Amino acid sequence: MAKVRVHNLTVTLDGFAAGVDQRLEAPFGDGVEGLHDWMFAAMEDGATGVDAERVRLWDVNTGATIMGRNMFGPVRGDWPDESWKGWWGDNPPYHHDVFVRTHHLRPSFAMEGGTTFHFSAEPADVVLERALTAAGGQDVIIAGGAATIQQYLQADLIDELSLVIVPLLAGRGERLFDNLGDISENYRVDELVSSEKATHARLVRR
């Protein structure tokens, strides 16, 4: 059965998924330089070990993605035009339907390689239904950022969250584990494993 997953969400040792002042020149904001170094190293040819295994599992059986608007791009408020097409160039790595949650709607558009971006102001559960349909039986990934993941955790709509903790300190920014109340009622941690660069933990439903 299709799962709703967060996959390889990376946070600092002090729990931040992003720093402050996210913008074009700093997509994850200031204070989190190196946050994804573990991932880039794990994506190199011939990489092995737990980091590489987790990276490879990202797009296995994945049929659609949901993200918040700030993950899609640095534009805030109304779109000045439709020139912003995401951070990922002409051929984004998704290769499936990506649903961007935003109050600032614009028409869907398709990119090379099979990625189509859709924009929706509908509630979290409605967007998820659309994504599950688009995924055609494969998993849906809730990509980020922290606020979007919190909304889906609060609504108890996530089946599995694989978290990556890296040995950096941000001090401030956007925490993943915030505004969640007692999520321990719904989730438990079923795995903890570490490379030299990153610790991987997985939350699953109780």
Added chain:
Amino acid sequence: MAKVRVHNLTVTLDGFAAGVDQRLEAPFGDGVEGLHDWMFAAMEDGATGVDAERVRLWDVNTGATIMGRNMFGPVRGDWPDESWKGWWGDNPPYHHDVFVRTHHLRPSFAMEGGTTFHFSAEPADVVLERALTAAGGQDVIIAGGAATIQQYLQADLIDELSLVIVPLLAGRGERLFDNLGDISENYRVDELVSSEKATHARLVRR
């Protein structure tokens, strides 16, 4: 040279060093059951591995300890009498001077095995000076709780913090990494290693 250390401070995956409603029956509060299971397992005879190594280092070259009043006991407000002698029985595991930071003073008292508890309302740095003197050249440990450690981190008085992350979710309680501002200016993480039960990270000065 003597260091000021936090040693094996244990937090949940979502960053809590204690739960809510700390009291006699639940010294670390509700929601963090099992927080120190890794430590109890590592203290068993014949235990090996990284957890056991870290436990053994706790009292190596350690000459004094500082803790907050809530770590010393469940009594809040004025002391009704002087019957509370700490959580640790007649022979506490410190075997040196322990300084309890509190506005509610009481006379120092000695326990079996060399532990003497002192009570002080003086500023963090003054209590640290006393502890360093008492330690006679050995390290001073800032034991907890979270608020006390935050005060010493804010004052940039901690040389080394070894953190233990366990695969539990608390949802709420007392966060270690809170109210700290940009501690990444003062500290970096120099080690990350994991057993099946716990991930160990060490913060050191930049």
